[in-house]
Structure formats: structure tokens, C-alpha cells
Amino acid sequence: MFLGLRTIIYPAADLPAAKAWFAELLGHGPYFDEPYYVGFDVGGYELGLQPAETAGGSPVTYWGVPDADAGLKRLLDHGAEPHSEVAEVGGGIRVAVVRGVEGHLVGVIENPHFRPKG
Template sequence: MEHAILGLRTTIYQVADITLAKSWYAAAFGTQPYFDEPFYVGFNIGGYELGLQPERTAPENKAESGVAYWGVEDLRGAYLHFIKSGAVAFEEPTDVGGGIAVAKVKDPWDNIIGLIYNPHFVVGK
């Protein structure tokens, strides 16, 4: 296919305080940013880009739209780690069939972070 889609590369979260968010995401994801500027902070999470951008104006309530799900080996453990890091429970770990389970949390800026355990998914295939 001439214009093949290669897969997810970047997920960007809008945050009101990029300095505070940088510290929070570094602790929650267990890694430091590889790119750090006032207009964008980028993290490499398992070969995928997690980006933070400053919000121009913070909305009263962020609407749920597309949700990026970050793969984990231990869904319950990852979910509890994010809660202990200051995230708020949004959807508790749920078995969705076929051995796949998902959960969602909200970061301190009301962004939804999806977590997924999927034993059938192999990166790059």
C-alpha cells in the first residue's frame, strides 16, 4: 500500500502547568523527558511518544474523546500506581473478553490515560 498507516506514534496531553505536569508524568511513567522546552515536553514510553503541551485556556470540563491506551503487563498494579501518583480513578480495571482488560485514570489536568493488558498484541506485528 503506497500510503500505509504505520501505527500510533504520538499521544499529546494538554496541561495547564507544563512544569508541574512534566514532574508528575516523569514520576507516573518512571522516566525523564528526552525533549524539554516551554512549548513541548516529550517522553519516550516504550518506543512511543507521550507529549505535553501547555493549554491556552483550561476548559471547565474536558470531554472524553479519543483515548490512548498504554500497554502494561500488570493492569491492576499499573492502575494502583497511577492512583498513588495522584491520578483519579475514571474506569476501574475491567475484563473486556479474550483475556484483554482495560482501565482509565485522569491525570491532575483532567486528561484520560488508558491502560490496557492485551496478551495478543505484539508490537510491530
């Protein structure tokens, strides 16, 4: 089911400060920069920042799947609790999040544009 790690999104209490810190750390700015989301390309993978009030209290790691609906169903069938339903987030990218058996957030992402850098 999982194709590999794709994205991690960190909640940011101070989005501009978090953006500046990661830009300095990574040595480059974000490729996507809006008040609701900042995205950095790190070796073809996504490091995202969202305002804490939008993202919630903990990071979410997204696992790539060929079909977000099937991925969500499989997680729920294996005891996960729903957190957010499958949603289109733009460009044909679809995501969903569950709360795993230990309470942590686990996301699935169907991204037809994902091309890891080798």
C-alpha cells in the same frame, strides 16, 4: 511500568462516517466492526472508534502494561483520579482509565496478544 503506546480510541458522533473516513485514510477497512466498537490495525497498533455516548467526550490513549491492576494502582498512587476500574474487554485483554492531574484521560491496557509489527 509503561511498555509503550498500544491504542487510541476516538469518540465518534457518527460511527459509520468516522469508519468510512478512517478506512479511506488508511487504505483498508477495519479488522473489527460492530455497532459498539470499530477497530483498525495500524502497524500492529489499535485505532479504535466508539460511539460518542459510549466513549465520552475525549480520546483515550492506552499505554501497555504487564498487569492492569498494578498499572491502575500506580497511577492512582501518583495522584490520578479513578475514571473506570479494571475491566476484561474480551480475549484476556484488561483495561482501566484514570483522569490525570490535568484532567486528561489516561488508560492502561494489559493485552497478552499484542505483537507490534516491525
